[in-house]
Amino acid sequence: MCCTLAECFNGWIKEERFMSVTAMLYHIRRKMMKMFDDCCRECLSWRSELCPLMESIYRAKVDVARFFRVVISNEVEFEVEDVIVHYVNVERKSCSCHCRYWQIDGFPCVHAVASIISSGGSLYSFINLAFAVSSFSQSYSQSIHPIANIEMPENCDIMPPDVSRGPERPKKKRIESTGASWRRIH
Ligand SMILES: [Zn+2]
Numbered sequence: 001m002c003c004t005l006a007e008c009f010n011g012w013i014k015e016e017r018f019m020s021v022t023a024m025l026y027h028i029r030r031k032m033m034k035m036f037d038d039c040c041r042e043c044l045s046w047r048s049e050l051c052p053l054m055e056s057i058y059r060a061k062v063d064v065a066r067f068f069r070v071v072i073s074n075e076v077e078f079e080v081e082d083v084i085v086h087y088v089n090v091e092r093k094s095c096s097c098h099c100r101y102w103q104i105d106g107f108p109c110v111h112a113v114a115s116i117i118s119s120g121g122s123l124y125s126f127i128n129l130a131f132a133v134s135s136f137s138q139s140y141s142q143s144i145h146p147i148a149n150i151e152m153p154e155n156c157d158i159m160p161p162d163v164s165r166g167p168e169r170p171k172k173k174r175i176e177s178t179g180a181s182w183r184r185i186h
Pocket residue numbers: 086095096097098099109110111112
């Protein structure tokens with residue numbers, strides 16, 4: 001997981017990571033300042049409860065779940081007839097399909113979606129709040145304020161130490177993992 005996050009970040013600072021330390025920090029700060037503003041503006045046009053990608057996943061699941069027959073046992077337990085019959089417990093966030101999507105990603109599987117709809121509950125209240133437009137908006141609500149560089153000394157570059165590459169040091173040009181490319185999650 002950490003490796004993937006590091007690769008994502010490295011992909012995001014492809015040009016900056018070869019700069020001196022001070023120049024790299026300066027450019028990353030500016031990049032983040034712009035990203036915060038872009039995200040803040042972007043979500044103003046979203047009219048859905050969830051961020052666009054998650055809203056489309058939500059709608060696709062509801063479309064599939066409509067064809068399942070659900071038998072309600074009580075307010076938390078359900079039997080859902082797919083190809084086979086599944087047991088859903090919405091209190092435990094569990095389903096016998098064992099996809100574990102609900103526990104891992106915070107988004108109910110199609111059987112749980114069918115159960116919640118059948119019981120008349122609000123599906124949004126069973127989805128992780130992290131996917132909500134309100135959470136996204138709140139995350140980017142604070143600005144990174146501009147800084148004038150007029151008072152910065154001219155020669156303040158800190159370069160990495162000049163070391164020769166040993167025989168067992170990894171290659172400079174690494175093969176990037178799939179996480180290195182920028183992937184939207186909202
Ligand atoms: Zn399931």
